């Protein structure tokens with residue numbers, strides 16, 4: 001904590017769901033502890049300090065549930081979106097998403113019960129519903145989905161889900177971008193989920209610090225039990241940082 005308080009430029013990045021806010025019944029009911037939001041705001045207005053919220057939610061949805069203002073910065077869609085620039089879907093990325101969407105819709109005609117999910121940077125074929133109704137058809141649809149050309153873009157084949165993405169961004173690549181942008185000499189990243197591991201992996205600990213919230217294997221050096229402990233950590237860090245800067 002003392003080393004982080006003294007570093008020339010500190011960047012504090014936190015995930016939202018499961019880290020700042022306990023999981024809620026509905027996605028837009030998730031609420032962060034006001035003390036955690038205050039700590040983030042305090043960090044963002046302290047000299048030589050950057051505060052950021054980085055989430056799998058898309059940027060607009062993240063702003064809806066996380067009411068902190070600039071200079072806190074936001075990263076959305078697992079790092080594909082940044083609050084400092086308008087969302088960049090290049091013509092190539094858009095064409096790729098349009099092509100995959102058209103192909104998935106054709107599959108849905110061949111295999112009724114197959115579904116599509118539209119995300120800002122992804123088109124996803126979902127076969128869970130079909131699987132329950134007709135496992136053989138679901139298998140055939142899955143094979144057909146694997147035949148769709150990822151055209152050099154990322155494709156993730158999960159259990160009865162195939163996701164076509166137009167971006168290679170991850171929480172890790174976003175943190176690296178932020179580090180360069182603000183010239184951070186130490187980065188703290190807090191997260192609870194497997195998608196946060198890409199963020200932990202780009203850290204050099206120390207001087208950086210990964211903070212894993214809850215159970216599970218992790219590359220983070222520090223583990224905290226729950227969102228309440230994460231709030232306490234942020235409050236303590238904001239206080240330490242403000243005190244160290246004031247003494248300079």
Ligand SMILES: [Mg+2]
Nearest residue numbers: 015017018193
């Ligand atoms: Mg999370």
